[in-house]
Amino acid sequence: MNPIRKIWKRIKLDAGFCHEGLAHARRLCAHSASADTESDIYKMQYSILRINHTLEKGLSMPSPRKGFGIRRSLFLMDRLGLYARLYGGQDAEFLTYPLQTLAGYISYTEGTGADVSEVRRKYETLLKEYESLTGHALPDRPAGTQISSSKDIREAARGDFRSLLESRHAIRAYSGEEVPEETIMEALSLAQLTPSACNRQGWKTHVFRGEKAVELVRWQEGCKGFEEQIRTAILVTADLRAFLDFEPYQAYVDGGLYAMNLLNALHYLGLGAIPISCGFKDAKLNEMRAAFSIPENEVPIVIVGTGVLPETVKYATSRRKDISKTNTFHE
Ligand SMILES: Cc1cc2nc3c(=O)[nH]c(=O)nc-3n(C[C@H](O)[C@H](O)[C@H](O)COP(=O)(O)O)c2cc1C
CATH class of the missing domain: 3.40.109.10 (NADH Oxidase)
Structure with a gap:
């Protein structure tokens, strides 16, 4: 191939790669869960599922540390409370699974003798909010670990x-x-x-x-x-x-x-x-x-x-x- 055509072809190719990179960056800016998380019900749900998983993952560890996960569960409940306020009218059933994980966490952690009274208190409040939003009690289905x-x-x-x-x-x-x-x-x-x-x-x-x-x-x-x-x-x-x-x-x-x-x-x-x-x-x-x-x-x-x-x-x-x-x- 003629060397000038070869250089031109290469420039076009590299420009194409930069264009792809920029297009991807634009999509990340518009849709990443890190940006404006609370403004979008799906971003909220995805990020809550992620925190929920860190709690169930902690429970599945070979030997969980006594009293592990207190800060994490309080954080999860803060997010669930915010979700309930912002999107509870739209999809309150979403709260079911994280609340069941919290129930599993509380029952496991109380069983180890660790003090999770603050977690329990917050959980009871959230549960009442859940019941009033969904019109039913939290289904009794085990979550956390199997x-x-x-x-x-x-x-x-x-x-x-x-x-x-x-x-x-x-x-x-x-x-x-x-x-x-x-x-x-x-x-x-x-x-x-x-x-x-x-x-x-x-x-x-x-x-x-x-x-x-x-x-x-x-x-x-x-x-x-x-x-x-x-x-x-x-x-x-x-x-x-x-x-x-x-x-x-x-x-x-x-x-x-x-x-x-x-x-x-x-x-x-x-x-x-x-x-x-x-x-x-x-x-x-x-x-x-x-x-x-x-x-x-x-x-x-x-x-x-x-x-x-x-x-x-x-x-x-x-x-x-x-x-x-x-x-x-x-x-
Ligand atoms: C791409 C990918 C990355 C993952 N990274 C981690 C990780 O860094 N640490 C971890 O403990 N689990 C990790 N997981 C495991 C997931 O948490 C797990 O697959 C998910 O919760 C579904 O559970 P299951 O595999 O038991 O069905 C990863 C899973 C996938 C698919």
Whole structure:
């Protein structure tokens, strides 16, 4: 190609990438939950679900600290109170699940002998508000954590597809036994069956074992309270070299599909697993690239922590929304 045309083509390509970056930035400015959270019922709901999860996650820790979560639960109730005032007339039923989590938290924490009287007081007030907004009492449905035996989970994972999906949970406590390398290889080969755009299979995996896995999870900072439990961590990345200028986000789509299959494959093979976020700002991801030898051309998708299930498995409830809240039929 004529050198001038080549330079011109490159300039156009790079300008296109900048345009994409700016378009994405504009969308973030307009819609991120960090901005004007209270002005939008959905931002409020999403951010409350996030706080709710930190509480149920705390309950599912291998050994929760006595009296943990008091500040967190008070904060959650502040947000629920604000939500009730702003959007209670629009969707008060949304409050059901977080209130049930709080009920689970209070009953667990009182059982440990810790003083949560302030939490209980606020909770009772909120409950009254909930009853007057919805016209009914809080349904008696356990939330917070669930418990199953590893035997039941393994059997369900080998049942039909529904049973596989229903029995998979994010696992934050493991037996400490080492995961055999053959099992990891088998899970990777099952995940390799993932579809990808034009079958390019742009995903990559980096398996970290022992202290190196703990180090990776420590860098991530989202696993406080169970970092030491994760002694096998598979970092899923996607190779930007697989994708063209008109598909700037395809790496995340293909990598995400792969990661989900890997999670299900590990579960199917009888292991516990947990997806661990890599959805960070660029500077933090660069820290990880440098510390864990991840090349610049690979974008981190997610870390999959895995391990042998303990005999009794405790996991966060993480209840799902009704489909009516997430689906739209178009005709
Ligand atoms: C992309 C992604 C990132 C996640 N990051 C974390 C994390 O940093 N720490 C953590 O404890 N759990 C993390 N999780 C686990 C979720 O909290 C969990 O999957 C969710 O609550 C649903 O529960 P379930 O996996 O038991 O169905 C992550 C999950 C996903 C999909």
